[in-house]
Amino acid sequence: MTSSVSPDPSPGGTRWLDAEEQRAWRAYLFSSLLLQDRLDRELTHQTGISHAYYEILVALSETPGRMMRMSELADRCLSSRSRLSHAVSRLEERGWVRRQVCAEDGRGQLAVLTDEGFAALDAAAHVHVESVRTHLFDQLSPEQVAAIRDVGETLLRHLDPR
């Protein structure tokens, strides 16, 4: 990984990255970090909604009845249950989401998007989509867009096989 930490040529040892691989890895890592950071900042500063909260609102908005079980929502948002529970509590304080006990399963809770929440999402979506276009799609050729989709789906099959 580093040039100072010496490679181990012994068979069975660590499979170090060569110079080309390091370049690819760093370009990929740094660019994705910077992109996420930029998108999150623009969204947060212009709308007061972090990307994490935005993802929760989007997930709810796409569902029939605009409601979803807490666990399902956590999975959808790549979030732990605890994290989601805290986040929903904050969104509840803003009046954008409310909790509702689940009829079929007494253990369960449903997170429900309110009309105020939907309106907030609607406003934020304009800002966010414009950011994604400016910093991602406007920068890439159609071939590059196809490539990130291909690589993304390949990695998802490995990292998150459903």
Place this chain on the structure above:
Amino acid sequence: MTSSVSPDPSPGGTRWLDAEEQRAWRAYLFSSLLLQDRLDRELTHQTGISHAYYEILVALSETPGRMMRMSELADRCLSSRSRLSHAVSRLEERGWVRRQVCAEDGRGQLAVLTDEGFAALDAAAHVHVESVRTHLFDQLSPEQVAAIRDVGETLLRHLDPR
């Protein structure tokens, strides 16, 4: 961005993503989030060093004298100055880094990697490289690796023009 938030067909309005673009964006976003999460967890659990701290140690190890100005280190690690200052304080407590006043600029501080820090990095590097290989390079064809490098460098030129 969402199918529920209705597209705006008016000229000059928000340039919404079509279905294909959404697919590409989500695959890219979720895969990069999951990959970072996985790598960070494996590194943290197996070595006690988070990826953020690892990057700091790597940056220092690659420099002549294994030392770097705080600001330069912050830039290199995509970190704010405040965050880096906190992180270096923690690394100091572990005995892996020490601070040293900068000779040329009385305002400045140098972060210096200690021998203990180098040893810790050396151990962590094996774990981390193996993770990167398992979850990234082993999953991708040479063409896909070339693609992530190409896209990464393209985005870096836009997001971080030096």
Place this chain on the structure above:
DNA sequence: GCGGAATAGTCAAGCCTTCAACTACGCTCT
């Protein structure tokens, strides 16, 4: 030299995330 602006870094408050309990409910076997 000296006053003002810029730069380097630290610090404190507040929010977010994680981890490890903990409560409550449902399912199954007897």
Place this chain on the structure above:
DNA sequence: AGAGCGTAGTTGAAGGCTTGACTATTCCGC
């Protein structure tokens, strides 16, 4: 029915990150 176990979700404490204010030092034009 009820014991035992697994699942759903919440909570609180601990620690990390961000923001903005603050100190100290250097640079620059007069």
